[in-house]
Amino acid sequence: MIFSPELAEIRFGCGLSPVRPAPASVEAMLAGLSTPDRSETPRLFSEQTALLSDLRDAGRRIRKAGSAEETRAARTHRQGLLKQGRQDQATWLGLRLIRRVETPCGFRERLAAFWADHFTVAGRTAVHRSAISPYLEEAMRPNLTGPFATLLEAAVLHPAMMIYLDQVRSVGPNSRAARDNPRLAGLNENLAREILELHTLGVDGGYRQDDVRALAILLTGASVGDAFEYRFMPRRAEPGPVVLLGRRFERNKPEADLRAALQYLAGHPATAAHLARKLAVHFLGDTPDPDAVAAMTAALLRPDAQLRDLYDAMLTQPAAWDPRPANVKPAFDFLSSALRALGPDAVAGTAPVKLGRGAIRALALMGHRWEEPVSPAGLPEEDAVWIAPQALAARVQWAMSVPKTLMRDAPDPRDFAIAALGSRASPLIRFAAAAAETRWDGVGVVLSSPAFQRS
Template sequence: MIAYPELAAIRLGYGLSPLMAAPVDPAQVLASVAGAGPDADAISVASISAMQRDLVRLRRRAKAGDRKARAQADDIGALSDRMIALAQRREMARALDAPAGFGERLVRFWSDHFTVRGGNSERRLLGVSLVDEAIRPHLGGSFADMMFAAETHPAMLLYLSQQGSVGPNSRFARKRGGGLNENLAREMIELHSLGVGADYTQADVRQLAELLTGLRYHRDRGIFDATRAEPGPETVLGRRYGDKGPASLDDIRAVITDLAARPETARHLARKLVVHFVSDDPPQGLVDRLA
């Protein structure tokens, strides 16, 4: 007969190995959540940004005929590829080496929930950083904190084309024009929090998109550009944001905190978790209890 901790390691983790002892009690399974936090090899946005700044500078010199700069730029490109490969191996090793793999399974669950797609080496590295800096540190903490970290991460901003979203009445738009992009706002509501069937309107999506307009990744100036932000207030699901001064990240944190705490979000996440860990046809009673 399989004991409960062993069953938990199979159902909630990556299975059992004859080379490792099975977890001895439920506490060891739960402790794997803390063990899945960031490690010394985590890849940061700061390090990626510094690498890309060097690469841009070297390519500019190479274009002017500097052969040494061309070789150095090639070296940075090769280093990026090695970092991506090492990160992939690191994730696999962490899953295989965990006696109770619940924490690593949660990493995979939330990484899928806040999906981004790669492209060039910078975006692929940023995708690794989203897991290392937005997912792993918040596994055992607040969903609102994880959601804020994920939604404002450069990998998410680039993936959902938030770079080009400009408030119609912002300082930037008055001088140079620009349009509103609703991708991030729609995914925040439909996929990351309330779910597609929740009680929201297109007006909520547009108002949220306006509230998010200041978000923009810049390697030198961070992730918020007040010149592109739509002057408030905006009303999302009946609550007003951005009417206490210039637009800021505080307004975005406030709306994410409220979205994370809504009962529709709890039900949406609970169903996804039960489908992931238990059954493609989730028992409604279990979903309700988890919510």
């Protein structure tokens, strides 16, 4: 293995920076994951729930309005809440971009985004979408390096996930709550299916429909309280034992059995194989080296394995440091790495909410509707998706037009090519950048180059 600081930033970080030094070793990359994260954040999920409660109450006021005037007032109030949600969402995105420009540990930002996508959630309205980034802060960031079981539990039992996948509607058919009110009865399998198919075993992980139902039964009782907090409601729990992937759970203590089931799934060999391959595809390429995937799988299967062990196994594989360009950068990675290459001045003079609004529009043109996934599977990994003609044209348009609106002075394109690309700045790229009509055109040439589009 030949470690490359340059590749460490391009492939595993947020891109080369003119002011932030690249990590000097794999050990430094892993150590950075444990350093304090002092980036600015707006409200966390537990604070954002006040806006969710207000939106729910506004809907009730509209339905109960006794006059046209009351209806108009309630609708106006609701529109104000939705506007606040859009503003909060844009502010979060702006701060996420600033974080990527300024972070000394780009690997942590990439991992946080990877796990946020692995545990994708979506929201029906702008207010609900404004709670997605707070969900990332609360469920993902504190659990990036510990046991996968801890991350799994934090993600799938988070109110944002349970609302998204309708767990709040799941009530055991024979539960006490259903006996008292038969209209409540209804087992919802959405969360159980996605835990098995996407979050743990994978689509080829060997589970059956009986296992989906068993996990759905184990999940009954897990719900969300009136203040949008996690709450286990024993009255909703389906009684009686269940068998999940050959393991019997007696259900005498339903919440404890649920958490035990999640631990069981987290440690399953199929889960280790699924996570290892998915992480390898994300960082190493659409068809990752089989030896690298095997080593990563083995790392997760060791006793007391931590996610840090998975990352260590990936970063110590020869395939990780193959100098040939690997994946096409997804739209957000392209945008954030371009800003990082331009340096802190590219974001210093712009309010986060304004930066975020512009990024939402740009990302949509590049094929990424920010925090509006089409399915729980999250963003596609295939290179072809991100360089479809319209998406690629949007990248070039952004590169040629937006940087000059963010900064007063353009860098020398010849210097910028080296700063942004390192050894990938071929003589042809440097010549084209220097020969451009203006300095900003030269910067756009560098950011539009195939070498910059790949990790």
